[in-house]
Amino acid sequence: MLLNKKLLIFLVFLLIPNFGNANTDFIGVIGAAVGEITNQNNEKLSNGSKIFFGDTVVSNNNSNAQILFLDQTILTLGEDTELTIDEFIYDPNSHEGSFVSNVKSGTVKFITGQISKKNPENLEVKFPSGTLGARGTEFVVLAENKNESTVVLLGPGPENSLGMIPGNLILSDGISSVNITNPGFEATIKN
Template structure:
């Protein structure tokens, strides 16, 4: 009986740790036209209110656009034929743990900084196929041409 309890405790703690690792980092606020979110092997058509998770690939088609609000109030707006991945998002201000990083593979992106950028701007970075930049401002527009 003790062994069964110990096993269930171990599996329960493991599941709780896994759930915290997969907590949403934001939500979809707006969808126009064609947009897709790839979550691992799963591909979904986002709806307003859909969760965004770390390492999701967010893309839009020729008629598409998507608006995302992250848990620190950062807002991202992707234009047509765009693709990005948020590969770092840490928002634990009480523990002084902050960080945000994304890769924009192609297209247009409008970025409005949230609390991470306001509190720790040196912890915000954006990568493209040709460069990585540190963000010190609160708002920018980025256009990335597809790699040929």
């Protein structure tokens, strides 16, 4: 019985560092911060601040920020914006992973990275009135209030000269969905 207790104590101490490491790996950094940018603990974020899984980033009045993620996704937050990273899993060798973010309020511009390029269905953006999936593109989400959100596809389009994959957004309000493929087009989802 004493051996079992010693083994249990040894295993607990062996596993504790792994739990700590699971939450200390950063997934991105603040590439630019103007004004007051904070996280869910009301800690000030500035250029170079690390972003972790589960973080909420808040840009206050007259403030904006740009977040650079490990898969090369870039998010730009406008003023009065709240964004939470619900999931970020990324393998830099295979470019496999998944990315789920939640725009709770405000405006966020997305430039998709390797996760969306490899598997477009593995990028999901939640907002108060719906969700969207994106395929290798650039778009803006404006979460105006809990009942209405607007999404604009910025590009690239099918006739781009850079050889890029044409952008594609699939928006859903939980009942129906719409596909946006033309740059400059937008959709508004109301509850």
